[in-house]
Amino acid sequence: MxxxxxxxxxxxxxxxxxxxxxxxxxxxxxxxxxxxxxxxxxxxxxxxxxxxxxxxxxxxxxxxxxxxxxxxxxxxxxxxxxxxxxxxxxxxxxxxxxxxxxxxxxxxxxxxxxxxxxxxxxxxxxxxxxxxxxxxxxxxxxxxxxxxxxxxxxxxxxxxxxxxxxxxxxxxxxxxxxxxxxxxxxxxxxxxxxxxxxxxxxxxxxxxxxxxxxxxxxxxxxxxxxxxxxxxxxxxxxxxxxxxxxxxxxxxxxEEGLEARFARHARTNAMVHDWVRRAGFDFFAEEGFRSKTLTCVKNNKGIDVLEFARKLREKHHLVIDPGYGKIRGKTFRLSNMGDETEETVSHLLTCLDDVL
Ligand SMILES: Cc1ncc(COP(=O)(O)O)c(C=O)c1O
Structure with missing residues (x-):
């Protein structure tokens, strides 16, 4: 491609x-x-x-x-x-x-x-x-x-x-x-x-x-x-x-199998959750009710989210979302849905660390 x-x-x-x-x-x-x-x-x-x-x-x-x-x-x-x-x-x-x-x-x-x-x-x-x-x-x-x-x-x-x-x-x-x-x-x-x-x-x-x-x-x-x-x-x-x-x-x-597909999404989602905690961020969604396919990260550290996303794109050619509507900048969103694997999500998280 x-x-x-x-x-x-x-x-x-x-x-x-x-x-x-x-x-x-x-x-x-x-x-x-x-x-x-x-x-x-x-x-x-x-x-x-x-x-x-x-x-x-x-x-x-x-x-x-x-x-x-x-x-x-x-x-x-x-x-x-x-x-x-x-x-x-x-x-x-x-x-x-x-x-x-x-x-x-x-x-x-x-x-x-x-x-x-x-x-x-x-x-x-x-x-x-x-x-x-x-x-x-x-x-x-x-x-x-x-x-x-x-x-x-x-x-x-x-x-x-x-x-x-x-x-x-x-x-x-x-x-x-x-x-x-x-x-x-x-x-x-x-x-x-x-x-x-x-x-x-x-x-x-x-x-x-x-x-x-x-x-x-x-x-x-x-x-x-x-x-x-x-x-x-x-x-x-x-x-x-x-x-x-x-x-x-x-x-x-x-071919992958439905259960394996659901399990893959659960695993990559858990990887993102671990990163959120490790990086010192919070979750926007309350505990026990968090999506398995995406994560909305609360910007409790007060970073410049737009700049963070801009740098990630410029340096690593990866695009994340700087928050939707009234919570733009106060949150950012990371997706693990679709064809993503442990390897690709791990790459994303490494790049996020690099830009942070
Ligand atoms: C939960 C949910 N519902 C509805 C929509 C609307 O979908 P579309 O803009 O593709 O019509 C979206 C789009 O992101 C969504 O995430």
Whole structure:
């Protein structure tokens, strides 16, 4: 590959030569047998990754397209937005812009969503949809998904939408067993594909809900996706290059083995955590609720984060993120998602020490 600065930001991440080769395979028609065979071939692997028997859909949009779609397809009475950082907070605004009743369940950035609070809110009967970000990429918080799903299990008329954008394929998430109604993810995080593409799956309960909701639009209508997936096509012309790259990535994932892949992410994440402590920094996310695919480091030492990141790039050609939104400069973020190994993460940490 041509020399380039390597991304250790929490998405997009480095895309391998192998993936780029698949991305630039010769084009095929999206209504022909070649495409149907491609979709059919990758589908069982996608279902395994999602932990679902439901259809998995290919969306030529970034994750926000599907996040907005979930609101448009499901929300009627009201949306409870579980908010703990930039991405989960934004969902409230999106729901309101879609013309829905929406209310925040807000915690301070760095804290997790408390399942008991979700329960209290749902007991009011005001909500039929909940939005939850599993791994809040801006703060490095990983929310207690299982516990929150257990709460949702008590409310059969409430649909749970889970953004697994920065956790998918880095940690195990079993959609059906957890009772998730819409699970969605993007291409540019742990899947290490180029950005601009996303994947999602929808429960039977959510399809039934969508049937009763008007103004679902066309591009993101869940029922259009469902109808077309039955014939191994997509409602509109998809990014076929992404799907070729996804096929190549799935081969790699199952060659490595799912458990081995999750363990690799856990190990490289632990290496970053050790470095944080060794270097005298703190974590922005509270203990016990930290993402396994990225780390949000609290700048308790008061370094010039922008200068730190600039020097790292200039000297070592590695790119880290100087913090998101209102915590820019007060934090910085290191990613260990995608194809990173002990060797590549160790190199990053050595370079961080050098620049510090
Ligand atoms: C947790 C989370 N949700 C949603 C998004 C939005 O994804 P996109 O900008 O690809 O639509 C991101 C992007 O970083 C994210 O990290």
């Amino acid at each position: 041509t020399p380039h600065d390597k991304l250790f930001i929490p998405g997009p991440v480095e895309v391998s030569e192998k993936t780029w080769a698949a991305f630039s395979r010769p084009m095929i028609g999206h209504r022909g047998e070649d495409f149907k065979n491609l979709y059919r071939a990758i589908h069982p692997g996608l279902q395994r990754l999602f932990g679902t028997n439901q259809p998995v859909f290919l969306s030529t949009s970034s994750a926000w397209g599907v996040m907005e779609a979930s609101i448009r397809n499901l929300a009627d009475r009201g949306v409870l937005c579980c908010m703990c950082g930039a991405f989960s907070d934004k969902w409230l605004d999106v729901a309101k812009r879609c013309g829905k009743n929406a209310e925040p369940l807000q915690v301070d950035w760095g804290k997790h969503i408390d399942p008991k609070e979700v329960d209290r809110q749902l007991a009011t009967g005001k909500f039929d949809t909940v939005t939850l970000t599993h791994s809040e990429t801006s703060t490095g918080v990983m929310n207690p998904l299982e516990e929150i799903c257990s709460v949702l299990a008590k409310y059969n008329d409430v649909a749970l939408v889970v953004d697994t954008v920065s956790s998918f394929s880095g940690v195990k998430i079993e959609m059906d067993a957890l009772g998730i109604d819409v699970m969605l993810t993007g291409a540019q995080k742990a899947l290490a594909l180029p950005p601009g593409f996303s994947l999602f799956s929808v429960s039977e309960k959510a399809f039934a809900r969508a049937e009763k909701i008007s103004n679902r639009g066309f591009y993101f209508d869940f029922l259009e996706f469902k109808k077309d997936q039955a014939n191994w096509v997509t409602p509109s012309t998809p990014s076929i290059a992404h799907i070729h790259a996804l096929q190549s990535k799935l081969d790699e994932i199952f």
